[in-house]
Amino acid sequence: MNMDVAPRLEWWQQAWRLAAAVAVGVLPWLTTGVVLHQHGVGTGSWWFIGDPLVALGCLTALLWRRRFPLAVTLTVAIASTASALATGALLMALVSISTRRRPVEIGIVVLAFVAASQFAVGLYPVPNSPGSLWLRLAFPALTAGIAVAAGMAIGARRVEVRSLRDRAESAEREQAARAAQARALERNRIAREMHDVLAHRISLVAMQAGVLDHRGNLTAEENRVLVRGIADGSHQALEELRDVLGVLRSDPGDPEPPQPSFDSIPALVDDARASGLDVTFTSTMTGTPSEAVGRTCYRVVQEGLTNAAKHAPGAPVHLTLEGTAGDTVRVAVHNAAGPRDHRTGAPPPASGFGLLGLTERVTLAGGSLAHHPTPDRGYVLTVRIPWPKHGNEKRA
Incomplete structure (x- = not known):
């Protein structure tokens, strides 16, 4: 049995997970708009149109994350750096691929996300933002690390549950x-x-x-x-x-007739x-x-x-x-x-x-x-x- 295969999800399970990803992404998106407005920087058409379109594309790509886990997660990790509303989709993709517990795949995705985030800082130029390189690297790395840790824990739990189920089925057969x-x-x-x-x-x-x-x-x-x-x-x-x-x-509990x-x-x-x-x-x-x-x-x-x-x-x-x-x-x-x-x-x-x-x-x-x-x-x-x-x- 392949221990990496996640359980199949029904349509309503897919729907509420995507809705949760949207809800998570709304907060950083609105926060970004408020910060830009406070600093006198106009949000522009990108915040109203480009950011939501990128987030929509990331959410749509998540529908195929179980069939093409690495390709979908890489795409979402790179594209999400250009959209604050896609933060929920990013976290969902990172958690999903981390449940497979494959270090090479996780490392590739995290490096791609951290590297892409360095080229997306110009989309929302916020005054007095941290300029040191290590701060710009630490924040996306911390975000990805939290998502990876959660995914690893979920994957371990799935393996444990599957192992217990297999043992129960084996005990029933025995x-x-x-x-x-x-x-x-x-x-x-x-x-x-x-x-x-x-x-x-x-x-x-x-x-x-x-x-x-x-x-x-x-x-x-x-x-x-x-x-x-x-x-x-x-x-x-x-x-x-x-x-x-x-x-x-x-x-079975009745006494047997007397034996000779x-x-x-x-x-x-x-x-x-x-x-x-x-x-x-x-x-x-x-x-x-x-x-x-x-x-x-x-x-x-x-x-x-x-x-x-x-x-x-x-x-x-x-x-x-x-x-x-x-x-x-x-x-x-x-x-x-x-x-x-x-x-x-x-x-x-x-x-x-x-x-x-x-x-x-x-x-x-x-x-x-x-x-x-x-x-x-x-x-x-x-x-x-x-x-x-x-x-x-x-x-x-």
Whole structure:
């Protein structure tokens, strides 16, 4: 951005500035006429006609001072020495070019004005006027210096205001970028929660529906149990989805719905067992981890049970929790290969983002995740998460 460009003026701003220049010039013009009359020197046609015409020309030239600043200011500085009424136009031109804060331009204009003023003293010959050269140089130099100082101050103020405005606009852009980043992070978090919630429930429902469709030798009671499990699982999936979507519709200050914790893992295992999953749960935890670690452990168990229900329905699943405060928490979910009589013709739908999102969640908690097939054609998911004593974990 060019810091020398002055703000654009409206026509009414131009008009009142020119009117102010005329008002400033009237006083020295009338003073000159009074002094000449007191000393018995006739004002003549120049004071009535020539002086106002020169002032009019200077005021007209000021209309182009922003397009041709140096040329206009030089013209006004030289011409104004022949007109007392043009004093206001001179001061306005000097202030205007000084706002650009270019020493070379200012120096050229001031020298031209001081030099031209020495040749214009004969237009109004006043008796007993100062005859020494340094006095004749000092007065125009002082006049130009005052105008230049005022213009420099105005220019500095414009630069400061423009700098503050640029900084404010930059701060607004940064704030908008931070808000967009926060919205993206929140969308990612909500999407991850939706995946964790729905993938688990829908996988259990799909597993029960697959058993109901594949096995024709079930008793009426077993069919009722499976149908009831499908209905309950679908209802719970809708309820949990409604809770997650409620965050999108709520105000930023509203409290979030309660998040799953470490204490909810046994209920999660019981739910999986009720849906037909053969789960063996072993825990050797020496305490209850913090909210962040517990929530991450819950999501790991949920994703492990979801994948077992998807890819190995009917296979036994071994869930192990180990950990000590101040050390690490180890979560392992191991499932064997699914029995043949539980396999259906169509594979369950897979999003492909479950382990990817879980890896991101575990990484945010400062842990590590590993998953791989086992020799018995099963699969194992292992996660290690730091368990600090004082609960300084990152939110996952």
